[in-house]
Amino acid sequence: MFKNLIFFIVMLLTFDAWCYEDIVKKQSFFIPSFKTFNGNEIKNVRVGWESYGTLNSDKSNVILICHYFGGNSHAAGRYSINDAKVGYWDSIIGPGKPIDTDKYFVISVDSLVNLEVGNPNVITTGPASIDPATGKPYGMDFPVVTIRDFVEVQKQVLDSIGIDKLHAVIGPSMGALQAYEWGSVYPDKVSRIIPVIGSGWASANLIGWLNIWSAPIKLDKNWNKGNYYKGLAPVDGLTESLKVIALHGQHWEWANKNYGRNWADATHNPMDAYANQFQIEQTLYDIAKSRAILSDANHFLYLAKACQLFFTGHSSSSSEGLSRISAPVMIIYTEKDQIFISDQVKKTSEMIAKDGTPVYIVELHGSHGHFDGVISIDQAGEAISQFLNM
Template sequence: MKILLLSKLAPAGWLSVCLLIALCSLQGHASELPLVKKHTYSTTNFSLFSGKQLARVNVGWESYGKLNQDKSNVVLITHYFSASSHAAGKYRADDAAPGYWDAIIGPGKAIDTNQFFVISVDSLVNLSAYSADVVTTGPASINPATGKPYGLDFPVVTIRDFVNIQKQVLESLGIAKLHAVIGPSMGAMQAIDWASAYPEWVPRMVSVIGSGQSDAWTTAALEHWALPIKLDKLWQQGKYSKNNPPTDGLVAALMLITQQALHPHFFNQQGQALDYSPLEDAPLNDIRASHSIVSWLETRARARATQMDANHLLYLVRACQLFVAGHQGSLQQGLKAVQAKTLFLPASTDLLLMPYLAQQAHNALKKADKSSDYTELTGELGHLEGVLDIQEQQHKLKAFLEE
């Protein structure tokens, strides 16, 4: 069964964990991973792409499988916008769901942990700042210079900064080269930037529902995610307290993001499950009332927002807006250094990072005589195809990693 209505699952927000993960896991047809342990890497005086520094940085990371003797079997998973390093397995036996790519990471799966040491690192400014399983530094963290949360004093960060902290984590483990780097959405941005920034590290790169840069359309669309937070009176230029955050703005942002991550066909199926009708009684009789589909969307966004931080969302938006692979003057210039074999897996129904963005990067690499392959995921989940139905291309992915 490929489609499972979201109303039957736990509440969630944008591309987050519990929407259809159980479905993916059922389709994995392989052994489960042992319980996963979350580790913390810490460093000081971390230099950012902007030239600014963070006095202290913590990031969480986790791994699956075993590192071989010469440390040549490392597959780095770079995560999407609202995710964390929890790509597979469970932290606790009674966890409601495993990591978001559990369908393809594990013993005998496409990213085979009998063969590869798979590692994933939390992004800086991780969206789930108040999750017990997230330790990563961001605007909600305490500024050691003031003893108070950074707020908007936190410096702007980029995709390159996410890549650089990942590189430090790998180096702390004695790793000097990857077998491959693979990521969905914002993770795909990190993956292709890895291939450009550190070509000697990356022989294989897989971009899932990704892009090579944030073009004008994407940058403007991302700004709409930030605006509800900035317009919330409790935001106060980022100086809100943890006990009185701009929750309404954050919820509105998550509602928008969640809808954009889905395709209308799938979304309308959810409406049918709710018996949605344009002429519902409540909104017909009270301007303050909402349609059933709007209430459904808000309920899930509000539940997810409890673990998230509004300022963190703004910083993640800006990192995506600033993105161009290679972080140089143009996409073409940034891709010149790439040595990796590359595979692009956009989703044909994606209305968030539309397939043309991956096609643009693929074409630029081909024009530069680089090795690049392109295949579209099909299905009705929109952007979520790359998170929740990636196993559609598991055989292609497995073959690519084992070339």
């Protein structure tokens, strides 16, 4: 990426986060006092962010990546040379890739109330944070936050770097909601948006599902109305909640094709049903348990509420909010999505295009349903590249 060693050293010494060679560094951003969309004040807000590529002289090559419900700002690259896990969209972000870091400065920010409180590479503020007024964790006294608040925190990070215009805003799932919000609230600051596997509002069906996602946490006796930070955390309830997401996010083909009616342990007596599990049951538990170890139950509930409350623009209606989007839009979706169903995504595109705003549709194919927006995003790589170069 860098033309010569001298240029590389100068950039590294001046602002190493602006350099991307597959190894990335998490940065921290501090807001002394943040006012939420609902008018509440949150003091001492900290969020993490990371970047890939080089910011050009007029700061016109910036692409903002907004992450999904269970994700964070680690969209690409590795934290160390021995890091086995790359960022979730590494297949499309990097030198010569569709979101080309030889050309663009790509930045992503950890959300408020980020799920992975236990991840050492996540910096976030939420219910598990210390309330400076009490010296204790906020718990459920933390103010309700919205997708708009996630956007406003991102904007403050960008403002601190002197970035006033975005070449594009891109994100999957909850990240798509943020992309719509950016296009609606700051139409003069966004040149194009790419919402992936997301629609312009949370439907009644999704609101109901988010309630179901959240229910096991509240049924766990250790939740104690959110006051568990001095005792046992509701890990069992959180695990069950994450199991629901693990299955809901997939298309039914995934389970049927990969697991069928096979038992997790074929040596057990199949009729002793409670001493033996099907493979799909064990798989969902294993996926959820590994996530629960790093996650916080209250943060989960706050994220779910933010998604339930979402409709683009947070104004009088979704149609009004979507009508404010003037930048070209490329919507990436899958017909097999069971979270943001395709009819709703198509309706979103129609509402945006109603006043002549250019809207392009790209369909993903696979058996992972909603999760294809992360797993199979490379299918849309060429379309993304062309759209960014328009």
